[in-house]
Amino acid sequence: TYYFQPDEQTFIIASDEPTLRRSIAAGREGASTTKWSDRWSQVARRDMAAVFNTSLTRGFGLNTVAREMRMAQSLPPEFFMAMSSLWQQPDYIVAELMATDQLLLRIISQTRSAEQAQDVEQATAAVLSLSRSLISYGRQQAAQGGAEQNLSLLQTLDIADETLENAVIARNDNQVGVMLTVAPDRTQRLTSLLLPLGLATQQAAARTHGSNNLKQLAIALHNYHDTYKAFPSAVQLGPKDTPRSWRVTILPFLGESRLYDQYRQDEPWNSENNMKVLDQMPDIFRAPADKASSTNSSYFTFEGEHTAFGNPRAPRSGFRDIIDGTSNTLMLVESKRPVPWTKPEDIPFSTEGALPEIGGWHP
Helix, strand or coil: EEEEEEEECEEECCCCCHHHHHHHHHHHHCCCCCCCCHHHHHCCCCCCEEEHHHHCCCCCCCCHHHHHHCCCCCCHHHHHEEEEEHHCCCCEEEEEEEECCEEEEEEEEEEHHHHHHHHHHHHHHHHHHHHHHHHHHHHHHHHHCCCHHHHHHHHHHHHHHHHHHHEEEEECCCCEHHHHHEHHHHHHHEEEEEEEEHHHHHHHHHHHHHHHHHHHHHHHHHHHHHHHCCCCCCEEEEEHCEEHHHHHHHHHHCCHHHHHHHHCCCCCCCHHHHHHHHCCCCCHCCCCCCCCCCHHHHHHHCCCCCCCCCCCCCCCCCHHHHCCHHHHHCCCCCCCCCCCCCCCCCEEEEEEEECCCCCCCCC
16 A cells, blocks of 8 residues: 655555556646546545545455455455445545534445446445444443443444444435434543543554654664664764764665755754754654654664763774673663754763663653
């Protein structure tokens, strides 16, 4: 799957790279000439909206996806047969979500003929019925536990079942619509049930994202080591002994050579020119939980004697100098500190003092 985010509120997702490239090249004006543009213009400003150009995926059934994801064992074949019909018969599908005191989800499928619309209508009814059967099975499983989280799950399943039971399906010529409504009192209850889950999911995603940032930075440092046979010092000394952060030094190994070339190594990190570089901070130095506008680094190494990135005037360290083994030695940490990413400052460490405080981005 390939995706492109042209702005903060838009995602373009495609099953292959050529299709995504065509969408990017066409731009917004290109989208205005598509067969779904009129319908999209009606829903684009909803709380949430999506358009699926299913004509591009025709012939790729959901049963194939099911096999690849190994989901067929837990879901009945009839479910995938119905979903495959919903996915392959329409030319496009438009979904819109409106959130006020209640939730309203409307899904419109546009087909090429009245016969196809009838098939989609029947498949929609089948999916709703099968979904309710799955909810009933889930309710039975949850009821056997009795724990507090199972009680929350039961209440969520009850709301979902009620919503599906009251779903409205309508067909008009080549078009089929389904509308799902969650009543105000149910919306309030659903929010209270799902909010903790949403927060937990968000926190887990942030940790995963942060771990990936650390991994990419570690790879860049490994590549630096492969090139120079040593790690960079936490503080690099440029012309006239001007200090420079290792974060600037490894920019070429992060695919940021142009940004590296803009940094004047004979000037302080906060010079007029280098402050322009500061404002262009690569996202990899920013923790997922930090503000998008922040230019503070969230990733640090340790500086001091007996550290891999220690004294800039001493011989630089390499893998051979890590006598405890790399699996027992910290290379980088994620920490919440008010340190601009280009500033040559990291976390002081001494074998004789107290351990430094790190972390701060996750509860």
